[in-house]
Amino acid sequence: MKKFAALLLTLLMAVSLMACAGNKETAETSPVDTENSISEEASEQENSTDEPISEEMPEQESNTDVFVPEETENETEEESSDVLVAYFSATNTTEGVAEVISDATGADLYEIVPEDPYTDADLDYSNDNSRSTIEMNDPSARPAISGSVENMERYRVVFLGYPIWWGEAPRIVSTFVESYDFSGKTVVPFCTSGGSGIGSSAANLEQLTSGGEWLEGTRLSGDSSHAEIVEWVNSFGLAEVSAE
Template structure:
């Protein structure tokens, strides 16, 4: 009878040991999984904290900061008044477009830069009425000290050796806005060639008057050019001054 109980008792003991071992292994695995979960959560929190600190320091996320730095480091727009490397320029004022057409043809023939003077206060048709003694142009031309403002006088003449200056003839002279221009620039060492357009009047003393007001430069006599003058005729005119 004792021999029968001994194997039974041994079997129960083995079962107990196996159960204990399984429980220990399960507990170990659970503990390991929990530790990994906690570690992962801590790592995520650390990354979020670092990113928050990074945003706080720069004021912007890194990508936005990079875009901002790229924009800030871009060069400014180039100065549009810088010389193109040419040695000749045509500067003109045109109230109705007639002088503009001639100026553009001169620039084409001479391969010159071109610059249009724009009045700060544009001239209306009423302003240009020479039959009205109270029109703006009549008042300006009767006042030798009148100097109408120029809206865009940003041209730099330093690099040019030849300057063509064009304008319509008003009351036998150059418009007062041309006086505003020549008095504001230095023509020392430059050849200045005036030209004009008109309904019939010649250039008269308009060129020499501007030369006196400029006070510098080698001013040639210049000439009146027809509104529809061809480029070949312009070339002939230029050749006649050489």
């Protein structure tokens, strides 16, 4: 009986020890501990992960220090012509000659445009009451001009063209020459007409100005060839002229 009791006690103790061992194993692998383990592992991975390196871009040089040369006033004037062809043309005949001179010399071109344009009736020379007749009979008449020559002071040579009305330059050309200072300039007059020469028209215009050197002018017709006009311009030796 004692042996049986001792054997039973031994079995109970063995079962108890086995139960304790099982509980301990279960406790060591409980879900809570597993989550903690995963959380700690993730935390370690996060801590061990290198943070992205912020690469600083090299500072670019400012463009404010870049020197951009500005065009000077002298350079601008050098690029511009110092020869001017100014003309009045009521019927476009004088305009054609003026354009040839401008093209041949590279001169600037300026048209003397009346503020009140001339009509065909105004140019009726046979009508004593036409505008042109009234103006030419009045030496003090000064028809107004629309616009003006910019930077007139920069020109050293001025070719001045006009038609012949009653043996004279139209009064609007008198308005033009009285509007500018020709000191230090060379003026080369030329006219167009059906047959009349330049006569005293240029000399009369010169009397309206002060200063400037007026050269002897000539008559050029609308039929004058390019070569004839260039030959005349070349005779003064005042500007570079293209023979083409």
